[in-house]
Amino acid sequence: MTGVKSSNYRATENEQPKNRTQKPRTNMHLHRMPGLVQRLFPDCLWTMPPTTPPTLYLTFDDGPIPEETPFVVEQLARFGASGTFFCVGDNLAKHPDVARQVLAGGHRLANHTYHHLSGWSHSRPEYLADVARCHTLLQQLQPEARPLLRPPYGRITPALAQKLNQTHQVVMWDVLTCDYDRDFAPEECLATAIRLTRPGSIVVFHDSLKASANLRYVLPRYLTHFAALGYTFAHL
Template identity: 75%
Template sequence: MPGPVRRLLPGCLWEMPATTNTLYLTFDDGPIPDETPFVLDQLARYDAKGTFFCVGENLVRHADIARQTLAAGHRLANHTHRHISGWSHSRPEFLADVARCQQELNELLPAPEARPLLRPPFGRITPPLAAALAATHQVVMWDVLTCDYDRAFPAAQCLSTAIKYTKPGSIIVFHDSLKASRNLRYVLPRYLAHFAARGFRFEAL
């Protein structure tokens, strides 16, 4: 993400401290039965932990998969209830949608988190909205976007670009969604193998 955008959103988390060879894999838009179990299987092969930014409507439909994700040691986080944009919805509407998703998450978590994580869909958020959300959530962005959701983006290029820009402390975005399926299923196993072979660990945020 360009520097000027980061400066407009200073309270957002873009990357973690680069103190160790640790990477932070994140998965947006699930849980769904078609893709989330595949992601869980791939992560388990490397004892990797990830953070799953869940759409509230999918939590309602597939609570069993969300529970499997938690049981495997991963973290669930907020991606709004209806996957709405912070650019095209009013602040009250967006905040209400976040709260509704958080309610669904809290019913699944062992205990409510003091400051839960939120990723705005599409990364679309305004500085005033980010400031309003800071009272209740840590807004998480990224420094590596795999573009797995772009069906026009060749899978091999998706992988090479993700590898090129990854560094210690990177927050990497994948999607456990039908739209991303082709690229996700190609990129994720190879990405994990590449960095595991180089001594990297994968942790949840």
């Protein structure tokens, strides 16, 4: 969900990981939104009801890109899992073939705005226009009556969330892996994601180059761990 405000999002955000050794450090990440924040956005989707067998809802933000998204699709296929891909519209426009690969794998595409905008730093008309532009691309690939939307960074106001929920289901999360942080050791990223996950969790990963090292370490091990516990993986 990290990113910038312009159409050059992929080039800026998805830079190649630096060749350096990651060292464990104190975990200062906010992996789960406080209950007070969730209560300010009652119409947003934060988690799903528990099911039998237990189900997890894996989501992937910031793609699609050819370097990372096919890896995610491949890993999900190994476990018969389906996921939800919150797409940046600019990446959709550049890589429609990758988006079609996601759909062919039985997954769902969703809106992450066209330019990865923060709802805190853009006007409502500008933000809504950016959402609509991404929506137009998504409807060409996957027509839906009430599509899904995740605001980048999770940054929207209650008033903006209310407006967006008139046309979309706004989706937040139960577990944020923080895989995009290159200083977050992969082993700690995995351990934290496993510890916080519970039945019905909506879990955020990122199919971006910035998240590549952690994504490629964590995702297959995360899937293996919960599949062994009898969990299934579904899209929203």
